[in-house]
Amino acid sequence: MSSSSATRRQLLARTGALGASIAFAGSVSELFAGTASAAPHTGDAGYGALVADPDGLLDLPAGFRYRVLSREGGPLRSGEGAVPSSFDGMAAFPGRGGRTHLVRNHENRQNARHRVPVVDGLTYDPQAPGGCTALTLDGRHRVLDERVAIAGTSTNCAGGPTPWHTWLTCEETEYKAGEEGYAKDHGFIFEVDPSDPRRTGAHPLTAMGRFQHEAVAVDPRSGVVYETEDAFQHPFGLFYRFLPERPLGGRGSLRAGGRLEAMRVPGVPDLSAVTEPGTHLDGVEWVPVPDPLARHTPIRHQDFGRGGITHAQKLEGCYWGGSCVYFVSSFARRGEGSAGDHYGQVWKYHPGRRRLTLVVVFGPDTDIQLPGESPDNICLAAGGGLMVCEDGGGAQHVYGVTRHGEVYPMARGRQNIGTDDEPEWGEFAGITFSPDGDTMYVNCYSPGTTFAITGPWHR
Template identity: 75%
Template sequence: MSADPPESATRRQVLARTGATVAGIAFAGAVPELFAGTATAATHGAGGGYGPLVPDPAGVLDLPKGFRYRILSREGAPMRSGQGAVPGSHDGMEAIRGSRGRLHLVRNHEIRPGDGKPPVPAAKGLTYDPAAGGGCTQLTLDQRDRLLDERVAIAGTAVNCAGGPTPWRTWLTCEETEAKAGASGYTKDHGFIFEVDPDDPHRSGAVPLTAMGRFPHEAIAVDPRTGVVYETEDASKPFGLFYRFLPDKPLGGLGSLRAGGRLEAMRVPGLPDLSAVQEPGAAFAGVEWVPVPDPLAKQTSVRLQDYGAKGITRSQKLEGCYWGDKAVYFVASYAAKASGSAADHFGQVWKYEPHRHRLTLVVVFGPDTDIQLPGESPDNITITPRGGLMVSEDGDGAQHVFGVTRGGEVYPMARNRLNIGTEQSPEYGEFAGATFSPNGRTMFVNIYTPGTTLAVTGPWH
């Protein structure tokens, strides 16, 4: 998920060195549309929310006054299951209601070959490729968010980045790679989506959902009315695509996605690169969906295949993806002309309305909106139980979780204080996997490096 943002990141590094504890994201666009479908345009700075962040004496997590955190899990510590150490590179995560009043946190581990991070231990019946170190672990909590268990949910997958929940309470974990068997020592092809059943991972096993495509997946969102699954691709040379998967057994429950379906890529007529659009509210009707010739990419990467004389629509750094208000929203974390994009930006949120075949640029992030504010590189985005957003930053310098109210007011919610650099050149791991308990009382969030999972409670309103 981490990558180099546009050039102004150096200014953010300077801000981090000054010890600034309150920062903001600048948003331009129809922010309320993310929640209520309105079209009011506004630009908002930092403020409101829960007040300024209070420096954490323990140097872990700065939060507003009245909020507190607990560390649930740390990279390298023994898992309660006895299966081995907690893996590293904590990434996408979801809180899923389990049986008997329990709560499952299904957590991705973006383990790459040779990165030195503790791998996901191989587990019988749950391992796809013993040569791969990625996968998911699962934390099970009681009704008071006390940790009951921590174990492997799937192993032997690679570079598990994000994913998304299904309406039937499972997790779809995505491999952000397209490495084939033989590369990096792998014994099987990678680049797939896998389903994880948190109530009993052995019921889901380690079966690739091959019809959903083999490419560097980032995240997914399921339309709860039709069962269509939307998928983002984080890739370059060339940039990735935005896909939809039409399952043969829509909304069929656990295992139904194995039955197959059709994979299609989005084409916006006249728009080959999403970064070219800079004006929030800009809308494009007549969005087309083009069949992917070879979803398994046997010879040619999916994004390099022949999509006809009209071409296809691409974007740099497609990341988060979620469903809300009869539409799918997806995030382009940033774009840089120096990397081959049509234009520079510091983050976009797009909205696709299936019933209207319409794509709209809803929000633009970052210094280009207001040079006084350092917000950039949005990654994971989640809707809160109170109807706002929580946005995880993945840039350079200080790393925050920002909240956005239904009215579009932006406020800092958390800042990572775990310095993995030096005092002279501080560096902080990105936030990832922010998710809320079903009762709305707890926000769970990961720090990517060092892998840390935290529970945040307080006077939510």
Template identity: 80%
Template sequence: MTMSSNEATRRQVLARTGALGAGIAFTGALSELFAGTAAAQSLGHTGYGPLVPDPDGLLDLPRGFRYRVLSREGDRLRSGEGPVPSNHDGMSAFPARNGGVHLVRNHENRADGRVPVPTVEGLTYDPEGKGGCTALTLDSRNRVLSERVAIAGTAVNCAGGPTPWHTWLTCEETEDKAGTNGYTKDHGFIFEVDPADPHRTGAVPLTAMGRFQHEAIAVDPRRGVVYETEDAFERPFGLFYRFLPRKPLGGRGSLRAGGRLQAMRVPGVPDLSSIQETGAAFDGVEWVDVPDPLAAGTPIRFQDFGRGGITHAQKLEGCYWGGECVYFVSSFAHSDEGSAADHYGQIWRYDPERRRLTLVIVFGPDTDVQLPGESPDNICLAPSGGLMVCEDGGGAQHVFGVTRRGEVYAMARGAQNIGTPQEPEWGEFAGVTFSPDGDTMYVNCYTPGTTFAVTGPWRR
């Protein structure tokens, strides 16, 4: 959820000139993103109409849709453990009893987090860590039944991903070690969170999955391989990883048994930003063992991967599994920050059966510099047959829908002005996800931390 100063400035200018949200800006075959999924059976749609300003100043939606505020930062957790933490980020929804839903929500708090995650006995990794997760249980009408701490004492919990056994893997987007920023333990790990009973998973780092600036994960539901993205902020940029568990698909707690961490090498491609042509495909992708997954002395992306090096990419963020492939997002790349070339977003597909990597989507600048064609971040498949995409940046903030035919439409717009009337600002969206029955979209506003449940004619 971090962007460069150049990106922030450019997007703020676009916001003030009215260019934000003006049109589509990508090339590529959107239908590839849905191959083999339920969404591929839908014809998609061109949106739900214009956004209607919310008289309560929270969330603008198309006519026929409505929202419920589930939780806001600073309110009291229903568990009585303390206030709702700030910086709402990645999130996922899981089935609960009687048609209800469990939500697990990240809080990307750093050492100076506004409202830290309260420490709870048995759920706290490092008492000086301000991040973590909270868990909400909802009934079938999206009424909040409970809200509690799910893990505490972690740091910069950005994104993550669900497992096939209905737990959440929350990712720390930091490399800070003990003694840095007051921390008493090393950070940069993945933790497993059970949404139904967080005490069953506790606060145990999955150290074999690596210590680096984690962003998101996706699990291959057939092989049990876990794919991981790294959002490193400085050169050399992040890597794309896979984790081979000793107990693949073993259920809750099985990842603690360890495994092998490997990084992707695309022969002849040291930097993914150098590839600009959609449809470009690379066979023979290699996976190289990480020399020191714990990065005891050297961050992983700096380590020696031997002859041939390793493949880097700037702003590796969203990651999800679709059909027989894993998809991952590079939100942007800037040559003046060290990337080989410029782009405003790429979506890559890796086919493990063929060991083939394909560039599916490119967002600007060769197509257009206007939104929503830049800086995609959190992405999820929508039950109506398409994608929901959260923007990551400054200016007006939207959740955009993307149909299989490539049409882009605004699904939601943040209306909470955290700036001034003269210089308005809006908190970005994060954690978009759908209920198991597909009838509700859940999404977070990062600042001020707000979790919404959006219902309406999704299947129209």
């Protein structure tokens, strides 16, 4: 293990009387590899204070506007049933004639208010309530179509886009056939074609593993797929890579199979033990998963031989940038079995160097209960910078982070799902930008709402 000193930068952004805050330490500029150049640094981060929305849905800075594209419980334009609940991961893809295709996950469990409708040819397990829906938008963000893209899956949390413009939707569950009313095993990744879901159908990519999937990122040069496991109970999740038999083969190629491996960092059984941003962990190893289908034992419990395997609590977002893959650990708590406490980490893995680097640590230095912790979905902004969906307590925000590490509020949810005396707000999820970078799409998890946000992004 080698370590390099890093300039520690503590930054705090406070928004409104609710006092939501977030802080970062580390080399934030490393997160933006491969993005467009940011505007010159002026020391005045963001787009100004959030303006209260008179309609009580979404507060944004002055000059920005939103359009509600979809809300749970409304009718699908396809006539297949109601818009499902629990809006989660999402991605935007270019379509013909200036259109945009949005694919949206529904993290439905068996108690879902609105299940994903069962549709012939698109359903894996008729007893499972989750899946994806696909929206087609015109150039003015008007919804032309909204339909089921895959059904009969469970707890579809996040996922990731492929270089050939399909969506990999991830089941964050490990229920087997006969448990909780399910007819088939769950915990898989499925491929979804946003323009024509029937081309991909409902086929589990079993070689990619059966575990509590969160997100994926594809190396566009090698076709290797990196996968995070969102396990918040001990033993915690693993970070995986999948080596496909037909790398970069296009739609359907992942069904040809491949090899699943888990990351081992020698001498580091738990990533939360690393606390100093800029720390390099060299000599990363990849160990074959003994039983990717977890027939008898969940993968994170399996025997990886001498040296064990490296775990991390609550592994969430994952994306490819430049020549590296980045992934998020949303939090770690000693009281729950982690080696250390933190409020969120972003890690960078460089495949060519076999080097893992702790890039950023989120959160204040003291009270772990303060809001502003627990980064979840993240995306790179088209104009340079990062957008982070908060998944902590209290008010829920989308935060922006400049290349210089300055943090600013971008949006605040206003839909109270609690009471007047004890208000509660649904988390944000599925943040993504349109192919031209002029529109940010984001979901409110509950009540399920998809927003299209336009404004002076390149100001």
